[in-house]
Amino acid sequence: MWWRRREQILFLATGVLTVAGVAGWVAGGAGIATAAWTAATVVGLLYSTGSLAVAVRRRQPSVDVIAWLALAGALAVGEVFAGAVVAVMLASGALLEARAAARARRELHALVARAPRTARRQTPHGAVEVPVDQVAVGDRLLVGAGEIVPVDGRLLDDAVLDESALTGEPLPVTRRAGDDVRSGTVNTEAPVGLVATTTAAASTYAGVVRLVEQAQAGSAPFVRVADRVAVAFVPVTLLLAGAAWLAAADPTRAVAVLVVATPCPLLLAAPIAIMSGLSRAARGGVIVKGGAALERLATGKVLLFDKTGTLTGGRPALTDVVTPPGGLDADEVLRLAAGLETVSAHVLAAAIVTAARDRGLPAGGPHQVREVHGYGVEGVVDGRRVRLGKAAWIVTGQAPAWVRHARRRAALDGSLAVFVAVDGAPAGVLLLEDPVRPQAPRMVRALRAAGIARVVLVTGDRAETAEAVGRVVGVDAVHADCDPADKVALVRAEQRHGPTVMVGDGINDAPALAAAGVGVALAARGATASAEAADVVLTVDRIDALADAVLIARRCRTIAAAAVGAGMGACAVAMVVAAAGHLPPAVGAVLQEGIDLAAIGIALTALLPVRLHTVAMRPADVAVARRLYTEHRGVRALVEQVRTVADDLLDPPFDLAPVRVLLARLQAELLPHERAEEAQLLPIVARALGGSGAAGALSRTHAEIEHQVSRLRRSLEDLPDSAQPEDVVDVRRVLYGLYAVLRLHNAQEEEDAFSLIPARRRAPVSVRS
Template sequence: MITRQTANIAFLAFCAVALVTGAGAWLNGQPHAADMIWLAGTAPVLAALAVSIIRGFLRAEAGVDVIALLSMAGALALGETLAGSVIGLMVTGGQVLESWAEARAGREMSALLARAPHSANLYRDGHLEQVALKEVSPGNRLLVRTGEVVPVDGHVAGESVVLDESMLTGEPLPVRHIAGDAIRSGSVNAAKPFDMVASATAADSSFAGIVRLVEAAKRSKAPASRLADRYALLFVPLSLALAATAWLISGSPLRALAVLVVATPCPLILAVPVAIVSGISSCARRGVLVKGGGILEKLAEAKTLFFDKTGTLTGGMARLVAIETVPAHPAAEVLRLAASLDQASQHIIADAVVAAARARNIELSPPLRVEEVPGRGLSGMVEGHAVAVGSLAHVSEFLTTGDQHHFRPGRADHDGLATVYVAINGTLAGVLLLADEIRPETPRALRLLRKAGIGRLIMVTGDRRAAAESVGALLGVDAVLAEQTPAGKLAAIKAPDITGPVIMVGDGVNDAPALAAADVGVAMGARGTAASSEAAGIVLLVDRLDRLAEAIAIARRTRRIAVQSVMAGMGLSFAAMLVAALGYLPPLFGAMLQEAIDVVVILNALRAIQGVPLRGGRAGLTTADVERLRLEHAELAPVADQVRSMADQLSTHPAPDLRDQLAELEELLRTRLLVHEQGDETALYPRLADMLGGDDAMAPLSGMHREIHRLCRQLGQMVRGLQVCGPESPDLTKEAQRILYGLDTLLRVHFAEEEAIYHNLEETV
């Protein structure tokens, strides 16, 4: 099949050969033969252009090539065959340049299509068969060899695997997945062969959805291109009028021909589509898939942005934030036993508890005689202990003491936290507090969105008002619309007080109506549902909200460059038209000048292919560095848990019972926490400061270090005071509690700020 680019190259080659051959004949003293050769080289281009214009008129499109058609036809009619040949070369050269630019700008999206798998290795009746992708069904066991593309969505079966997900997410380094992890089609096996179990058909898998989006993006035509056509429609009658005036005043049709030659609106025809496709490609390189140029134009104009909360501003997964226990059961022990039992459950909260224990390097034991009541909790035996986890009502059935006064629900209610109560051997031992925490990049992403020109940030969510307003207050959004149904979200998008193009960001099925209704719907595609991705105009292939801010900056820069190209092309052409009308620019030289204008304007449009990175700094942290630093925080999490737990116990238990535990905690802080903070201050912070730039970028966090050291030193003095003055001193006990609560808050804020910096400095393509 002959492609448009191939046809354009063929026409260009034919024109070039005719032009050179005719020039050779003319130099050999054969002017008649030269005219015939130039005529033969121009006629096919003239015919093809005429057919293209007629087809455009039949589709009710502008047909802005009409001036090029008139100039070529006029040149041939007036015997200016050399000028006609040069104009033909100009037109075909511009078309080749456009098709090359589109191919160059769209190579990232084409690469996605080229990676589409066509077959899978299926285990059938004990044998391995290579089958067509359409034959794979959910539940089939597949083999993925080294270097092969994961054919469908599924789960890892067996040992851990390493996948190259760069084509899907833009993340440069391979990602490790353990047994049971969900994996997406389109990833490449970067290590040894592994088995997987399909969870979807090929048509319903992630990669197929992305391919459909890419194909839609490549088929689309931007409203900006139609706007360029409208500019050209104003330009065409002006050009014809000027050509006619020059003819009437001078009496020479060559004047009119010269005006028409330099009036050919190639900058209008070529520059805007090239800029738009370049902008779409630049977004694709950053993991932002834009369905079409029209979406990109609306993105550039938007001033209001709606967010869903869960999975968009927050991680969409529960995370352990605190452990409250009684003195007889240390926090680490409560978590270890609860997580050991939760290994037997597939509930999302149970998964979060197990993940929290593993992040703290806690070794788990296999549970025995497990019984689960769906929606309530579990019970069973762990290392000879009778353990029950779940709701308070469920756990209360296993209590023998009836003592529940240690744990008050107020904090969980106010902060929108989930609670998991833990009973050990008939005693209520503790409660695990979990939250859907704000994504590390979210605060910075919102600042970048405002910097990119978004005036209003509105959170719209179906979550409880308390939880929603807590997140909204932390992030500083302009409004919070909580407890919204899908219909409520749709109504918020269409509210009469919302003016201008609106962006909606979401990731769930309940967001799909709002995503479709918004001027620009943005789906968090890496973890979002297929429904939200299909309804949205933009899909973030990597779950980083700051990529949307980059896309907005790219869209605005692309629009600016497109308008620059249009105005520059029209201005240069109009100036050349005036010179030609005055008789100072013959048709042949006018054709050459117009070719130069085309090249300049299109090269300017290609500037849109360069991205607009919003992160400053001269270097970045590698993914391995970030994971190592986060692991250090995870290893300190039990220390932070003990700080909070000890502070809570000081208000409900007498100091004599806790004095030794307080002394152990103080020693733990001194030997582990302070050593860690000192290492960060001397080795890590200078490196981060150099990456961030400025005079003293790490000064606020260094100040936190000093405050942490001061509180730990005060706690040591309190512990020594209790040993000297006796545990009966209520003032010292209250002071120790005050220090612990302050230290708990400071540590959590400090770790969160550090992780945000790690995330922002992580090197990604």
């Protein structure tokens, strides 16, 4: 136990002896003072001897020889006060280094202590507690109040969760039924049910535990450079001390040079700054596997992104519901489909359930649910038999025109089509796509501002889809249809432009992450091979945390250089003054202590809060923005209906009654929402971003939306419900134009406005825009 506290014991012993000596000297007891200072010097010399012996045994160069010579020289020439101060300086440096390392380890390992061990599986006979390793995908679990979520899953009930162990956010977060929830979070209120979507070994918390075990603060390149400089500093110091001794024929002058030459700023400032960076990154949900990785992140110039799950959300979102003429309406098809998917662990289930919830559609409880591997799922919802899956399982024989149209549309948009049958008859097609993360374009701009010179998109997806995402995000180059070997080759090819940083989240990204200068993995939704291969892991589902991590890394490296430069510069000046005979050993020792503390203080500024790239919003503004975002999600279905109504006018008979119903909804629902955003949301955006650029662009599209709706109203004024082909040309043109403007406007709002909203019930954080 005492060996684990050796730095504290050393600091206490040298400090008490030095203070006792000062007290004795003030009281006139010169003998007591000399004895106390001598004892402190001897303690420091013994510790320094032990450190040198360890370095020799490991065959590592060490600059502790300077401290050893200063302590031995102080004893030899009788400058025991100087020796005592050097001993205190040595002890304080060792203690600060140990404390900084312990703090970094403590903040990282705090995650491990809360790892779940058991789960409560729901059975026909009630909840049964089982080891967490026995939970299988699809199991229904019960999580009581105050219990830890054992595996990743999908909520069956609304819940209020404490996610601080994963995200660092101190306040509970509200999650609704159908939302995905990660293992390691804590249920803070009533018991809730969930469907397991992963096993314990593949869950988020298990991955975090493994990552923490790897995330030990190793020696960063800057720290290793500091070590080499310090070793080169030894012969220079010895030559200067020897010259001062020979010039004055006085060994005391050599001791004075050695006392002020002890390179504590070089040895301690850089590691403390780097470890402080690791600590700050960990608090933001970014685990950096060592100081070397942090420094490589700081020097990165070329950033390569995978697309799916990185620049895009990685989870499909419902874009539209296509239904046959005269069949069930789109909302009813979606409601029945969502009711069936509430108990499914399929990757598409969450998107369908969430879409129904956003439209305010109550999902009924399913019965007789059966999954058919490779085809889909079926069951009974509100007395109707519902089937979801592939077209071949839903549509038999020749596909009708509306199905062919849905397939063409899915191919054109790069969407995924899920077919729905109700009571044995095809009832609709759900179109889903993987949207670009709203934060991604701002994040790329922030990275460029932080010093990233080149951004490259590397993906296995089709070229058309990849190029569309690349244009939205703003990359310099796009490489599509890449397999893992292609990604590795591209990473190596891009290294000619500068140090590389590769970002990905899938198993196929692992080789490229390992090949890059720095590999960054997104592991917020579970542990993957990419997280094991990466140097930096984001445990929060927020891609803009990468920009924050880069800014933290660059700031810590700058602070480390400043601390070392200031400390060693002051040491060099003091050495010259001491060699000239103008700095006695005792005064030099006190001066050196001040230099050390100043350098370490500079290094510790890396722990201070810093403005990053995320935007601060006032609580009142956050509440307004959230309300408007809820309305924004609610009108998405109305926006897609504009396209659906326009498509229905392609073939006779040309019935304009649905167009008039649509116009009434646009005037009653859409326009009031857009006017509310103009009056309330745009001032919030201007305040948050410190200017009116984004707000001005959004205001212009608000005006265009009003204009297009007005054109639609005028084009319908003199037309009967049953129109001729020439009558619907302008109507269809206006509808398609309105649809295009609405899609663009909604994307801009989500990027420039709604992406600024912090997570629900999260304290606002000030950061750089």
